[in-house]
Amino acid sequence: MEAADGWLVRVRPTLGRLEAAQAFLLADVARKMGNGRISLTNRASLQLRGFSADAARRFPDIAVAAGLGLADAGMERRQAMLVSPLAGDDPACAVDTVACAESLRKALIGAEALTALPGKFGFAVDGGGLYPAGLLQADIILRAVGEGQWSVVCGGMCAPPTTYAVAASQAVGLAHVFVTSHQSVRPQRNRAVGQVLFQLLGLAGELQTFAPHPVGACCGRVGPLGSALFALSAPMGCMTADMLHDCANVAAAQGDGILRLTPWHTLVLGGMAQPPVVAGMVADPHSPLLRIWACSGAGACAQAAGETEELARSLAPLLPDGAHLHVSGCRKGCAHPAATDFTLVAGGQGYGLVRNGSATGDVESLFVDDHAVYKAFELFKNEGAVDAGL
Template identity: 75%
Template structure:
């Protein structure tokens, strides 16, 4: 895709796991062919930025040769899914999580009729464990419920406990019903869609009564997780090629050689005896940067009306204890569609402030320059801690 800072390319590592050798390769490519900036998305994908058109066109061949994608673009898109990042490493995560994920991946890759699904329609396999069950959000989620059984969750409804093989069959059937019924709203956007799909598929279901897990909850699990696993956060989800290379070096020389990518802007390294130190990465679970989101801003996006990342970083020390902040370059709010305690939205007249809302919410104050924003946040800090909405 072409952006304001050049072309960007996206990599979806299989089941969210990146071998150290693959990470070294991506770091080299990002630095030599792009602008050295790498983003980790909320779907645990890597985005390398600043490519020229020719290098961007050549990148798929590099990725496929490194085992980072399929040559068939349709199959590649269909195999995209979120999987519990610590499956196979965390003994408290359902033992058959990876087997369930592989079964679902094979089923989706072979289902050519599902090519009609919207581009952002997503699947997830949630085995629970250290990253609690319910953190992974998608249109169709296969969720472990104990005793080797799984439940399919779609929108605001969930199916009865079944084996993971039957859960995969139900998930694919719901997706096919979604395509056949010409739905134009995804279950993740409208919970009522899920119950309708279960009914059309003639699969018994119940309605969920619990509120969705906060999307930032997983991102706060930083540092030592147990079982030799350590999570490092990527501030604002954006890192340099050097940061990725340094993580790969730690994995290759001190750990088990694997980088586990999470949808919460963090990389988990395993097989270690102490917390690794990687310049630029956050290992302190109390850091305010874990409560801040920002898009790439005007330097990289044609939709953005102002600077975002630098502003967000500079506001971190001024953020009230427990509060969350989203700095968005426009009303779309791509970096964080949900609510935050404070949301700043760049516009033609400066930065608008939305309290306890998203980037599309009601603007209660307008600041015509960044200094005015800093002054306001100094006041917020003096007012004391807030009840965090996330």
Template identity: 55%
Template sequence: MSAAFSAPVVKGWCPGLFAPMQAADGWLMRVRPPLDRMTAAQAHLLADVAEQDGNGQISLTNRGNVQLRGFSLEAAQAFPQRMIAAGLGQADPEAERRLALQVSPLVGIDPACATETMLCADALRNGLVDHPSLSALPDKFGFCVDGGGFFPTGSLRADIMLQAVGSPVPTEAGWRVVCGSSCTEPQTAQVAVQTALALAEAFVKRGETQRPLRVPAIGKQLFAEIGLRGVSASGAEMQNGSLLAARAGHLTGSAYAAVAPLGRLTAATLRSCAQVAQQGDGLLRMTAWSGLVFSGLKKNPEISGMITHPDDARLRVYACIGTPGCAQAAGDVGRDALVLAPFLPDKADLHVSGCRKGCAHPGAATVTLVAGSEGYGVVLQGTASDEPICILPKTEDVRAFLQALPKGDV
């Protein structure tokens, strides 16, 4: 390891409604909108709380969550009850932490998304609430219900995935359960939900510490534990969602998407998004790429502080909070990422990380920049934990490097 890039401290857990995380800029609060959607009224409330109790900075995460920053300890302690009263959290802390569940963002508004998707998601969510033993799952262990459609199957990634087969109208046995590198034959929605819960129970009983999303071979072992023979997952069901470009602008029908640059927005911007939702069906649907989907609109919205056009280069750039939000970061990587975005070749993506942990983008990127004491370490087609091929001292050096890359496919 280069002396310029020391190993980061890995905390190994995610903040939750009842488990705020202390960051360099204050306490970090996280909300999981039920089934990845919130009303305009709930969004207005979050914006008010972000300004009144925090520093007004908000993040949309790749898990469909909302994070508010800069809270005092007193404000952080009062936060859960305000969210519970607003319908944005469970009163039971253990039930709340089990609900790491993502759902296709276009469910109910995309005719190509499987018709049973919301039914399946509701059933799985209820099952997670009713299984106290699953509180032993790691904080980052997640589930998803992927109905396919405009956003193809594989756009969502989780440790245990329920994926539609033959959407938009699945057959009687129209769902497969994917866990790591293995999956089931098609099942009914009811059976698929029970299979997913059984796999999670098996994970807990085995005392695993590595998640299936990170160590795919674990999936085969878990299927064996519950008496099922998992078949090899390939093709669409293993599609890497991170390779699918974030979509902004018109999607399908009356659905439009807006993406927060680097996942960040202000309280004022969230209010603007809530006002746009009120022009449609009143809902803000969270996406796995730091975006919001609106339905019932007549035209593409223009929202200050959000990306609303599909050709914006910032859709292909990732960066963590950097300084001053994280004590481990070696620079203001978010600022640099946005400065460098216009110089990124078409079809290439850029990850600018404050340390080797690579929180913003764990997967490989065309170009990964890792901040260190001597400048940015450059990794090509790799991750922040890989050894850099060179170190570029200044942002201007990085810009020249990007401009010298071949155009088109890199």
């Protein structure tokens, strides 16, 4: 995809796991072929930025040769799937999570008809554990509900979802039905669609609710996780080629050589006898940077009306305790569509402030530049985020 700062390319490691050697390669490619900027996406993928059109065309061959993609574009697209990041490492995660994920992935790759699915249609295999069941979101979710027991949730981003106790292989059947039912909306956009799909398969479901997770439930998962596992966060999902290289170096020299990607802007390193230290990555669970979202902003995105990442970083020390901040370059709110305590939206006249809302919410105050924003947040910090006379 072409962006304001050049072409960007995405890599989706199999089952969300990146070998150190692969990470070294991507860091080198990001430096030499791109602008050195790398994003961790909410689909547990890596996004490398600033490529020329020619470099972007050459990148897939490099990725495939390194085991980071499939040569068949249709197969690559169909294997879009999130998996519990600690599957196989976390004793509390369902023991058959990896086997279930590998079985589903193999079925998806072989189901040529599923190429007709919408571009962002995806699956998830959620085994729970340290990252509780219900955190992974996708169009079709296989979720562990007990020892050897799984349920299938269609439209899992809608609450309350209806779940169905079926064999894991039937999740692929649901996708086939979706293709042939000519629905105009994705299941996550309309909870009724998921129910229709199950009805077309002749399945009866039960309402099953999961306790809601607070906004920061997954973002706070940094530092030690137990069993020699440590999580590091890329602030606002942004890292440099040097940061990825250093993470790979630590993983290879001190751990098991695997970087586990999560949908929450973190990397989990395993086999670590001591906490890893990587410059630029966040390991402190109390860091305010874990409560901030920001898109790439002006200079990287043609839609953005203002700078975002540096502004967000400068506001981190001024964020009231427990509060969450989203700095968006436009009204689309790509980095965090949900509501936060403070949402700043860049526009033609400056930065609009939405409190307790999303980027599409009502603006209650307008600041002409980032200096005015900074001064306002000083007041929020000093007065406990009360009105502060704005």
